[in-house]
Amino acid sequence: MLTAPFVLRGTAQSSEQVIVRTTGGRYDDVMRRQVYDPFTELTGITVIPVAATIAKMLTMARARNVELDLIDAAIGPLVTLQREGVLAPIDYGSWKWSKPDDVMVDYRQDKHVGHYVYASVLAYNTNSFPDGQHPQNWSDFWNSEKFAGPRMLADMATGHPNLEFALLADGVPMDQLYPLDIKRAFEAMSRLRPHIRKFWDTGALSSQMMLDQEVLLGSIWNGRVQPLIDQGVPLGFVWNQHMQQLQSLGVFEGAPNAKNAQMLIDFMLQPEVQARYSADLQYGPTNQKAFGILTAEQAAQLPGSPASRAVGFLPNIDWWEDNRELVNREWSNWILQ
Amino acid sequence: MPLYRISQWALIAPALVLVIALFMMPIAWFVGASLAELGSIDAIWSEAKSVLGSRAILGAIWTTNVIALVVTISALIIGYPLSYALSRAKGLAFSLILICIVVPYFTSVVVRTYAWMVILGRNGIVNQVLLSTGLINEPLNLMYNRLGVVIGMTYVLLPYMVLTLFGAMKAVDSRLLQAAEGMGARPLTIFAKVFLPLTLHGVMAGSLIVFILAIGFFITPALMGGTGDIMMATLIEREIEVSQNWPVAALMTIALLAITLTLYALYGRFADRSGERFV
Numbered sequence: 340m341l342t343a344p345f346v347l348r349g350t351a352q353s354s355e356q357v358i359v360r361t362t363g364g365r366y367d368d369v370m371r372r373q374v375y376d377p378f379t380e381l382t383g384i385t386v387i388p389v390a391a392t393i394a395k396m397l398t399m400a401r402a403r404n405v406e407l408d409l410i411d412a413a414i415g416p417l418v419t420l421q422r423e424g425v426l427a428p429i430d431y432g433s434w435k436w437s438k439p440d441d442v443m444v445d446y447r448q449d450k451h452v453g454h455y456v457y458a459s460v461l462a463y464n465t466n467s468f469p470d471g472q473h474p475q476n477w478s479d480f481w482n483s484e485k486f487a488g489p490r491m492l493a494d495m496a497t498g499h500p501n502l503e504f505a506l507l508a509d510g511v512p513m514d515q516l517y518p519l520d521i522k523r524a525f526e527a528m529s530r531l532r533p534h535i536r537k538f539w540d541t542g543a544l545s546s547q548m549m550l551d552q553e554v555l556l557g558s559i560w561n562g563r564v565q566p567l568i569d570q571g572v573p574l575g576f577v578w579n580q581h582m583q584q585l586q587s588l589g590v591f592e593g594a595p596n597a598k599n600a601q602m603l604i605d606f607m608l609q610p611e612v613q614a615r616y617s618a619d620l621q622y623g624p625t626n627q628k629a630f631g632i633l634t635a636e637q638a639a640q641l642p643g644s645p646a647s648r649a650v651g652f653l654p655n656i657d658w659w660e661d662n663r664e665l666v667n668r669e670w671s672n673w674i675l676q
Numbered sequence: 677m678p679l680y681r682i683s684q685w686a687l688i689a690p691a692l693v694l695v696i697a698l699f700m701m702p703i704a705w706f707v708g709a710s711l712a713e714l715g716s717i718d719a720i721w722s723e724a725k726s727v728l729g730s731r732a733i734l735g736a737i738w739t740t741n742v743i744a745l746v747v748t749i750s751a752l753i754i755g756y757p758l759s760y761a762l763s764r765a766k767g768l769a770f771s772l773i774l775i776c777i778v779v780p781y782f783t784s785v786v787v788r789t790y791a792w793m794v795i796l797g798r799n800g801i802v803n804q805v806l807l808s809t810g811l812i813n814e815p816l817n818l819m820y821n822r823l824g825v826v827i828g829m830t831y832v833l834l835p836y837m838v839l840t841l842f843g844a845m846k847a848v849d850s851r852l853l854q855a856a857e858g859m860g861a862r863p864l865t866i867f868a869k870v871f872l873p874l875t876l877h878g879v880m881a882g883s884l885i886v887f888i889l890a891i892g893f894f895i896t897p898a899l900m901g902g903t904g905d906i907m908m909a910t911l912i913e914r915e916i917e918v919s920q921n922w923p924v925a926a927l928m929t930i931a932l933l934a935i936t937l938t939l940y941a942l943y944g945r946f947a948d949r950s951g952e953r954f955v
Contacts, residue, residue, distance in 0.1 A: 393917060394920065421922060494752075496913070496918065498918050536900060537820045537903065538903055547790075551793065551797050551799060552799055553797060553798055553820065659696060664918075667919045668730075671911060672731050672732045674732075674904060675732050675736060675904065675906055676904075
């Protein structure tokens with residue numbers, strides 16, 4: 340009896356869809372299984388994931404030819420789009436499955452809302468640096484005498500090179516990072532540069548370099564290093580001084596399926612749904628109720644948990660939006676010295 | 677207009693329309709719309725001076741040209757004997773050499789690069805063989821540096837060199853070589869005085885094609901290069917994706933296009949001369 344109306348709606352609206360920009364790869368498989376298929380079953384709305392770079396989305400918006408509805412991206416690109424004035428408000432009032440107040444207030448904005456937290460952590464090879472002798476913080480990472488070996492850090496192409504880590508290594512306290520001292524950060528980077536083998540520009544490259552032992556130390560996303568550790572690769576990482584990064588959702592102004600996009604956001608942010616895909620992706624939920632559903636062991640491995648927040652920091656996205664172009668120019672001058 | 681002229685234009689028209697609609701117009705739109713953001717000609721001029729005079733872009737232009745030159749020379753050194761073998765081979769041998777040269781060209785760049793990682797990495801095949809034979813004690817750094825970029829790009833661009841040289845070598849009249857031999861010239865003299873001069877236009881054309889393609893490379897240097905192997909395409913991509921500064925990206929694009937077109941004009945000269953030779 341209860342399912343009957345849904346079945347009817349499902350058939351009546353079988354042409355309903357929502358097109359989502361995602362990061363692709365393994366992420367799409369997890370989301371298909373844990374979010375998109377259950378959502379389609381419930382509402383009859385088909386979810387179509389597509390790839391699109393920030394430049395492509397900006398071009399769509401400027402050409403007034405928006406071909407997708409929901410943007411699932413790092414918060415940086417969403418702030419860029421918001422400043423361009425092409426995002427619609429998140430319709431918190433229409434939510435029926437999730438409660439806005441359950442989503443931590445730092446993650447909730449007018450035009451975008453965080454849906455998981457990932458982290459850049461300090462990872463190392465455990466053959467070279469066994470338990471008790473591994474680097475504990477970014478000062479150790481910068482200490483190439485005590486911890487010898489090739490290293491990697493994030494490239495400018497990721498949109499967010501590891502200037503924060505350079506400043507932490509140089510002695511800036513974690514709560515006084517912003518506004519970033521760009522000059523000081525690049526000076527610290529220059530000291531380490533002879534030991535940096537490569538700046539990674541994609542998550543895939545970063546995990547490949549750790550796996551192949553091309554580097555013995557590196558900054559890497561926790562969701563990229565944890566699966567390797569689970570497979571028995573001799574790697575470890577420390578949560579100390581990690582950077583939490585927010586993956587957020589936003590809806591294009593004038594999107595063809597805007598209403599469906601708002602519905603999918605509501606569906607995705609439920610504690611049960613978030614708990615399921617967070618555990619699979621090893622990225623932390625933004626709905627704080629979800630931590631209650633996960634086991635203590637699972638929660639301990641996820642960034643954005645109360646334990647993680649105590650030893651890490653959330654970057655100042657507005658500073659980065661204001662200064663990314665300047666940092667890019669400085670980076671180009673620095674890298675080509 | 678004579679009939680054969682009209683039919684020439686009719687034959688070329690579909691390709692011309694395609695190139696204009698899909699290639700020229702988007703570039704014109706991108707450059708026009710981006711530069712229009714700056715407002716006035718004066719603003720464009722001063723931005724152009726500051727962008728194209730910056731240390732980063734001058735450094736990238738230098739790096740790009742050095743890498744492209746080394747890649748061109750490498751491709752020529754490997755490609756010339758290979759093309760010669762191809763031009764003399766028949767039947768199965770010909771097909772095998774051709775397949776070996778062309779098949780990698782159809783493989784995706786990411787797959788190719790991962791294959792190189794397996795071969796050239798610190799724990800790759802080359803290092804393992806050298807370590808086990810005792811030739812080296814420490815693994816060599818064969819990638820994530822300039823050497824890696826040159827190896828990767830030479831591999832990708834080799835087919836262009838070989839196929840261009842093959843055309844030139846195939847056109848050499850073998851009776852000329854026989855005549856030289858008959859008049860007592862040594863093999864080295866035949867090569868230096870007859871074969872090389874007759875294939876030189878192919879060398880120039882092949883080198884220019886490889887060089888022109890090399891200066892626009894993006895993925896291979898990004899994946900196989902080290903920290904300082906920044907080519908122009910990398911900077912352009914970052915201006916678009918990271919800075920969203922389209923005017924600057926447009927100016928860099930114009931600079932790269934100018935270099936390419938200059939070289940293409942040179943290429944046209946050599947292609948024309950080679951044409952005269954056989955008409």
